[in-house]
Amino acid sequence: MTRYHLAGDSTVAPGKPPEHPMAGWGTFLAERLGFEVCNHAFGGATTQSFLDVGSWQRLLDGVRSGDVVVIQFGHNDQKEAELDARGGFTDRLRAMIEDVRExxxxxxxxxxxxxxxxxxxxxDPTHGDYPNAVRELARSTGTPLVxxxxxxxxxxxxLGDRASRSLLSHYAPGExxxxxxxxxxxxxxxxxxxxxxxxFVALSLRAIAGLDGDQPAKGRRGIVP
Incomplete structure (x- = not known):
């Protein structure tokens, strides 16, 4: 069965019990995706530090033919001059794609x-050119994008300013x-x-994999719901 492997920073990483209810989205991917998920993301990670500490190699060591590797960086890369969006950042992402395909x-x-x-x-956008760099790399390498x-x-x-606060870490003293x-x-x-x-990531990954296509169409012909 296909396994999914995650590379990324704190916004992806497994939630730490002392920090509850703060959590990365990778924590809950398996329950929505329906496949095993191996989450290697960690707080503060850049495309370079993920390589330096051995997390990328450990991830690759667990990859089997047919598996999927989901990669999300940028939050911390933008703080490092050598990881410029069109330089070191893109170079490292491209190398990761090649490693996975091998x-x-x-x-x-x-x-x-x-x-x-x-x-x-x-x-207010905060990532500068990093999102566009990832989009263009996905197009140029034929790599699926979420x-x-x-x-x-x-x-x-x-949701608006007030309602969207519940999605982020806004906690009252003593809560x-x-x-x-x-x-x-x-x-x-x-x-x-x-x-x-x-x-959202789970639905996107299922669509990329072409899952659920064997389910019969359920709308009646000629009727717009």
Whole structure:
């Protein structure tokens, strides 16, 4: 059976019990996807540090023919000059895609999830050229893309400033043991937000894999629901 392997930063990484209810979307992917998920993402990761600490090699060691490797970076790469969007960042992503293909597996690129930074009724983009660099790399290499920058921007704006706060780590003092002083964090998801993003990623991955196509069409002909 196909397994899914995740490479990424804290917005993807497994939730840490002391930090509950903060969680990365990868924590809940398996329950929505219906396949085994091996989550190698960790907080603060860049495309370079993921290589340096051996996480990429450990991920590759577990990849079998037919598996899928989902890659989302950018949040922390943008802080490092050598990981410029059109330089080191793209170079490392391209090398990761090649590594996956050498194992007869499939790479899927994700643009970084957007930060929930509102400017009026709109979300202020924070990733500069990184999302476009990932989009163009996906096109040029024929790699499937899950555009999480676009999806999360739409999601926050659709819900609005106030309602979308529940998706991120906004906790009142004393509300959770891990955050006795409370927290206002518009980058990292709450369990609610992580599950919402995981649901979208799971649907996207199932579509990329062409799953569910064996299900019969259920609409009656000639009738618009």
């Amino acid at each position: 194992r007869d597996a499939r790479a899927v690129l994700c643009t970084p999830v957007e930060r929930r930074w509102f400017a009026g009724s709109r979300v 555009d999480l920058t676009a999806f999360t921007t739409w999601l926050y704006e659709d 959770y043991p891990g955050w006795p002083d409370g927290l206002t964090d518009d980058t990292h998801f709450s369990v609610t937000g992580a599950r919402r993003i995981a649901a």
